[in-house]
Amino acid sequence: MINKRRWTTVFRGLLAATVLVGPAVALGGPAPARADEENPATEPPRVELVLDVSGSMRARDIDGRSRISVAQQAFNEVVDALPEETQLGIRVLGATYKGKDSKVGCQDTQQIVPVGRVDRAQAKAAVATLRPTGFTPVGLALRSAAADLGTGATARRIVLITDGEDTCAPPDPCEVARELAAQGTKLVVDTLGLAPDEKVRRQLLCIAGATGGTYTAAQSAEELTGRIKQLVDRARDTYTAAPTVVGGSARCPDAPLLAPGVYTDREQFSEHRWYRVPVRPGQELRASVSIALDRPVNPDHAVLLRATAPDGRELVRGVDAGSGRTDVVSAGLRWSAAADDDADADDGDGDGETPSPAAGDTAAAPTTVCLVVSNAFAPRPGTRASPGMPIELTVDVVASSPDPGGPDLGRGWVLLLLLTLAGLVTGLVAGLLTRWWVATWREN
Numbered sequence: 001m002i003n004k005r006r007w008t009t010v011f012r013g014l015l016a017a018t019v020l021v022g023p024a025v026a027l028g029g030p031a032p033a034r035a036d037e038e039n040p041a042t043e044p045p046r047v048e049l050v051l052d053v054s055g056s057m058r059a060r061d062i063d064g065r066s067r068i069s070v071a072q073q074a075f076n077e078v079v080d081a082l083p084e085e086t087q088l089g090i091r092v093l094g095a096t097y098k099g100k101d102s103k104v105g106c107q108d109t110q111q112i113v114p115v116g117r118v119d120r121a122q123a124k125a126a127v128a129t130l131r132p133t134g135f136t137p138v139g140l141a142l143r144s145a146a147a148d149l150g151t152g153a154t155a156r157r158i159v160l161i162t163d164g165e166d167t168c169a170p171p172d173p174c175e176v177a178r179e180l181a182a183q184g185t186k187l188v189v190d191t192l193g194l195a196p197d198e199k200v201r202r203q204l205l206c207i208a209g210a211t212g213g214t215y216t217a218a219q220s221a222e223e224l225t226g227r228i229k230q231l232v233d234r235a236r237d238t239y240t241a242a243p244t245v246v247g248g249s250a251r252c253p254d255a256p257l258l259a260p261g262v263y264t265d266r267e268q269f270s271e272h273r274w275y276r277v278p279v280r281p282g283q284e285l286r287a288s289v290s291i292a293l294d295r296p297v298n299p300d301h302a303v304l305l306r307a308t309a310p311d312g313r314e315l316v317r318g319v320d321a322g323s324g325r326t327d328v329v330s331a332g333l334r335w336s337a338a339a340d341d342d343a344d345a346d347d348g349d350g351d352g353e354t355p356s357p358a359a360g361d362t363a364a365a366p367t368t369v370c371l372v373v374s375n376a377f378a379p380r381p382g383t384r385a386s387p388g389m390p391i392e393l394t395v396d397v398v399a400s401s402p403d404p405g406g407p408d409l410g411r412g413w414v415l416l417l418l419l420t421l422a423g424l425v426t427g428l429v430a431g432l433l434t435r436w437w438v439a440t441w442r443e444n
Helices: 001-029 069-078 118-128 136-148 173-182 198-211 223-239 339-344 411-443
Strands: 046-052 060-062 087-094 109-116 156-162 187-193 215-217 260-269 270-278 282-291 303-308 314-322 328-336 366-373 389-399
Touching: 046 109, 046 136, 046 223, 060 069, 060 118, 069 118, 069 223, 087 118, 087 136, 109 118, 109 136, 136 156, 136 173, 136 187, 136 198, 156 198, 156 223, 173 187, 173 198, 187 198, 187 223, 198 215, 198 328, 260 270, 260 366, 270 282, 282 303, 282 314, 282 366, 303 328, 366 389
Parallel strands: 046 087, 046 156, 156 187, 187 215
Antiparallel strands: 087 109, 260 389, 270 366, 282 328, 282 389, 303 314, 303 366, 314 328
16 A cells, blocks of 8 residues: 555656646747745735825814724724734824925825834834824835835735825826836735725725725725725735736747746737747646726727737637726636647747657647737826736646537438438327327217
């Protein structure tokens, strides 16, 4: 039994090595880029709460209380319920400068609790002393919060709580969010609005959308507390699942080779970005793409995901579909590598040649499938085109699952003869049953 298990383990190891190395050998190039493995995290989740303490936070319109008092209560409850493994920091903006000089007031942001294991008493004491004071440098506070969290292997989150739009741009907070997302530092910004203002809502939606975060309007102390707790818990649950950054190319031969996983990239308006995936006969490629509309675009838009052969022949195209959110458009496709696709296997270098398998290699060469992500977005006047819109590409290669074969009734004269015989038999049976029923009816 022990020997059997040992040989089984060795066989599985050799099989895994063949799966990982095989595409690289067959394609004559480097191994496919692999998404980050979902191994246990080596560092704790890191979150920073960014609180607006500008003068408008004095307004008493949330359950008859001031906005700042509601935020302070929410912070205290969040700190008390903070998971032990979560590292938390707190940054404020507009909390110290009481003057009218905008150059000074727009630099008013401080970190009052450093990111790390939280001393609950110290954190609550620091929040309790806050008084609404000055300007609203949201963009600068976001950039500073990203620096507070630092870099690492896991995703980090910023939770921004504010009641007003930035009064200090530049830097524009939406542009700062795009800048942070374009750096590929796995940073997510969630926003909470404390005032029912349309301009504030649009700005916070833009910040959240640029980084893959969420926007929530909090109209009560209970809503604010519950939402902050939820976002802090989400940082603990999802911080290991950040997509791998990859750069698509303008044509298939230069495209990066991808293994199954989740990837993120940036795409300009009306651009085509190419990626390559090796698929062996008997396998099925499943791919999907989502593009976040993190800036104003014209209402008519779509995203297209296609799979093509290296020579440009289209294999299949995915249809875009709604995601339930107006700021995300998605598309997906499936394609199976049939046995007769072996002749189309290409090394993807543009010469159209099929690589020769290594001596003794009985594995069939994979087909290089080119994935093309295209969009038909058009920016509204004044909208910046750079950096590109964030896209998330999911790639998986599984064993193909052909449709179950049904009974073959034949074709042409065979089918006609079969139908004729079935009709004769049905008529004969129906006539006999009718005759028996009539005879029985007369006797009774």
